Amino acid sequence: xxxxxxxxxxxxxxxxxxxxxxxxxxxxxxxxxxxxxxxxxxxxxxxxxxxxxxxxxxxxxxxxxxxxxxxxxxxxxxxxxxxxxxxxxxxxxxxxxxxxxxxxxxxxxxxxxxxxxxxxxxxxxxxxxxxxxxxxxxxxxxxxxxxxxxxxxxxxxxxxxxxxxxxxxxxxxxxxxxxxxxxxxxxxxxxxxxxxxxxxxxxxxxxxxxxxxxxxxxxxxxxxxxxxxxxxxxxx
Ligand SMILES: [Zn+2]
Numbered sequence: 190x191x192x193x194x195x196x197x198x199x200x201x202x203x204x205x206x207x208x209x210x211x212x213x214x215x216x217x218x219x220x221x222x223x224x225x226x227x228x229x230x231x232x233x234x235x236x237x238x239x240x241x242x243x244x245x246x247x248x249x250x251x252x253x254x255x256x257x258x259x260x261x262x263x264x265x266x267x268x269x270x271x272x273x274x275x276x277x278x279x280x281x282x283x284x285x286x287x288x289x290x291x292x293x294x295x296x297x298x299x300x301x302x303x304x305x306x307x308x309x310x311x312x313x314x315x316x317x318x319x320x321x322x323x324x325x326x327x328x329x330x331x332x333x334x335x336x337x338x339x340x341x342x343x344x345x346x347x348x349x350x351x352x353x354x355x356x357x358x359x360x361x362x363x364x365x366x367x368x369x370x371x372x373x374x375x376x377x378x379x380x381x382x383x384x385x386x387x388x389x390x391x392x393x394x395x396x397x398x399x400x401x402x403x404x405x406x407x408x409x410x411x412x413x414x415x416x417x418x419x420x421x422x423x424x425x
Contacts, residue, residue: 197241198411199257199376201394205274206266209295213262214398218270224397224407225278228256231408235280237311238351242374242389256411258282259376259394261315261353263291268301272310285315285353285376288340299344306345313351314338314372321356322363330363335370351375364390 203214205221216224228235234255244251258275260267263286275282284297284305292298297305306312316322317337325333338349350373354363357378367375367390374389378396387393395410 197236197244197251197255197257199238199241199259199392199394201376201378201396202258202260202271203262204264204266205260205271206264206269208399213264214396216397216399218274220399221271222274225274225280227407228280229278235278235282237281238283238313238374238376238392241392245387245389259313259353260284261355262319263287263297263302263315265295265297265301268297268305272305272308275310276308281309281311283311283313283351285313285351286341287315287317287319287355288337288344289318291344302341303345306347311351312341312345312347312349313353313376314341314349315353316355319355321358322354323358323360327362327366330366331370334363334366334372338370338372353377359391364388 202216202221205216206218208215208217232254234252235258236255238257238259240255241257243249258280260271260282263284267284271282284302286297286302290296291302302312314334314337316333317340318333320333322330322333334352341349352367352372352375354375354377359375359377372390374392376392376394378394397407
């Protein structure tokens with residue numbers, strides 16, 4: 190289901206907290222707080238991914254100043270740093286976790302993931318092993334997509350409806366298996382998908398790093414994204 194349409198800008202975070210000198214895109218707690226304060230001051234509505242899916246339905250108007258907050262990988266700081274700040278602003282968010290990494294050093298534990306879920310955060314799957322899916326043999330895709338979904342559902346006692354592809358990587362076969370596994374939608378990165386269509390199994394995200402600490406840059410990203418999709422909705 191692809192169509193010309195604007196969809197809501199989805200912010201993609203990884204780690205919020207101290208930079209650990211690794212490859213993980215990191216936003217400091219101060220910068221994250223400033224970004225949330227800016228969204229709040231500008232009266233942005235922060236909604237869940239369900240609303241993005243709803244906005245893809247024919248005839249649905251897309252509200253302005255609406256955004257979605259997501260986190261990949263499920264780092265311990267998502268629980269310790271980002272979650273308390275989100276709660277203070279009353280913003281919902283989605284956290285994509287990888288069952289094989291939950292509880293490892295640096296990652297949130299199942300208890301912490303469950304606590305966030307019980308508090309209204311949406312928990313999604315980021316595959317079983319954090320695999321770059323285009324390189325996974327087709328016979329192993331059900332494990333990455335179905336088994337991860339089921340494992341998380343058992344742990345948090347809630348349905349898991351959303352998926353995030355590690356490094357944004359997917360193929361038509363990956364999309365097919367994700368649909369069959371019963372996901373409602375899936376997120377990629379801002380690079381992976383074609384600019385020509387919006388597909389609920391390839392929702393593009395705006396990657397947020399510490400370079401976006403200045404609220405004006407966040408604003409430029411959000412409005413640029415909006416304008417891009419406005420143009421796509423009404424191609425000249
Ligand atoms: Zn990841």
